Amino acid sequence: MTRLGFAVNLDACCDHRDCMTACMRKNDAFPGAHFIETFTAMDASGDIEEPGTYFIPIMCQHCGNPSCVPACPHSVLRKRSDGLVVMDSTDPCVQCAETPCLDACPYDAIEFDRKTHRAGKCDGCADLVDAGGVPECVPNCFLGAIAFGDMEDEASIVSQVVEQYGPAAFRLKPETGNDPSVRYLLTRRPWKDMEGLYSPAWEDPEGKR
Ligand code: SF4
Numbered sequence: 362m363t364r365l366g367f368a369v370n371l372d373a374c375c376d377h378r379d380c381m382t383a384c385m386r387k388n389d390a391f392p393g394a395h396f397i398e399t400f401t402a403m404d405a406s407g408d409i410e411e412p413g414t415y416f417i418p419i420m421c422q423h424c425g426n427p428s429c430v431p432a433c434p435h436s437v438l439r440k441r442s443d444g445l446v447v448m449d450s451t452d453p454c455v456q457c458a459e460t461p462c463l464d465a466c467p468y469d470a471i472e473f474d475r476k477t478h479r480a481g482k483c484d485g486c487a488d489l490v491d492a493g494g495v496p497e498c499v500p501n502c503f504l505g506a507i508a509f510g511d512m513e514d515e516a517s518i519v520s521q522v523v524e525q526y527g528p529a530a531f532r533l534k535p536e537t538g539n540d541p542s543v544r545y546l547l548t549r550r551p552w553k554d555m556e557g558l559y560s561p562a563w564e565d566p567e568g569k570r
Pocket of ligand 1 (some may be wrong): 420422426428466467471482
């Protein structure tokens with residue numbers, strides 16, 4: 362069975378944000394939306410200069426057990442047979458008084474446009490994948506830090522780099538049971554999961570990202 366996913370090399374990521382720019386350009390998302398966002402992982406001191414600091418791009422984790430899918434009362438979210446989690450149409454979002462999909466996602470991967478009252482997120486560039494391509498962030502990282510492919514195929518680039526990194530290939534919040542399809546590769550710093558993340562876009566005075 363196919364399981365498409367990402368491997369992100371945090372040893373290489375330098376917070377250049379080409380992935381974010383390419384994603385915004387391709388998806389033409391609503392203002393302020395970041396379907397992939399590079400965070401700074403730092404210790405409790407908040408000192409960006411401390412030696413453990415690294416950068417971590419976070420997108421939808423295309424979970425094996427996506428908590429967002431059953432949370433949506435209008436069946437907007439769907440997991441495809443290749444593993445990508447997509448939103449077919451956001452028209453029903455306008456009926457939602459609350460935003461249960463945002464609340465259900467432990468990775469804050471779903472964005473919400475207050476103006477149009479619609480949700481949005483990384484869909485793995487499913488349209489490009491269906492045409493034989495890869496997500497837009499992959500070729501646009503000039504350091505080649507993002508790999509994409511079938512995690513169930515031992516010959517895929519994703520499987521190969523994950524195998525190569527072994528125990529230094531991490532998942533975000535494994536305790537949630539969401540079974541994410543993104544692996545973060547990190548050897549030069551201690552892994553901090555989602556502790557101490559910072560991004561200027563993270564702050565949200567209205568409480569919804
Ligand atoms: Fe759903 Fe969040 Fe998992 Fe993406 S990361 S599949 S939005 S629960």
